[in-house]
Amino acid sequence: MPETTIHDLFPTPLWVVDFEEEIYKPINAEIEAGLASLIDHRPEVPSGGTLQTDTDLFEFEEFAEITALIGTSVKAALEFLQIEEEFEITGCWANINPAGGVNTPHTHPNNFLSGVYYVRTDDGSDQIFFADPRPQAYVISPPVKQDNIYSGNEASIEAKEGRLIIFPAWLSHGVPANQSAYERISISFNIMFPSFGDQMSKPKWSPSLLLRRPK
């Protein structure tokens, strides 16, 4: 048999960070207490709806610990990508899905990375799904003997308490209906480079044949 190697071109990374119980239990309690103190009014939730807070939670003392964990986890993800640029949290908010609550598939525009941290999940509210970003891959989908990473166009990851998931902000994702009797609580965030507008977005190339302006 000739030697055959498989090259996985352009893979989509997903960082799944599981904190130890002694780390995440107190942080989750702190987040729940923080939410209770910051939310003074809960609107009526229509069927299938989700409650979301303002997007500036990272600026509040009550969320300092989770903000720090997001920071160290994102730094590690960027290091994996060989990126040393300074980054910032541009948005951080809580999602409260009551029973039946859904988050339809979406992306997080104008950011590089996004992520979610789980504060409270139960059986029936413990999944997040990601959609294949290659629309062409949906066109022909023959049956396979066994599923693997090369088959299927959707992947689910377990959403469990104390787990933080980081993914490219362009990767479409959603949350199926909360089929448990309890609220599902998560913290979402976006990450971007502050230097993007005034430095990073400049051309990465230099003209090989430069047309100079007259002096």
Ligand SMILES: [Fe+2]
């Ligand atoms: Fe999202």
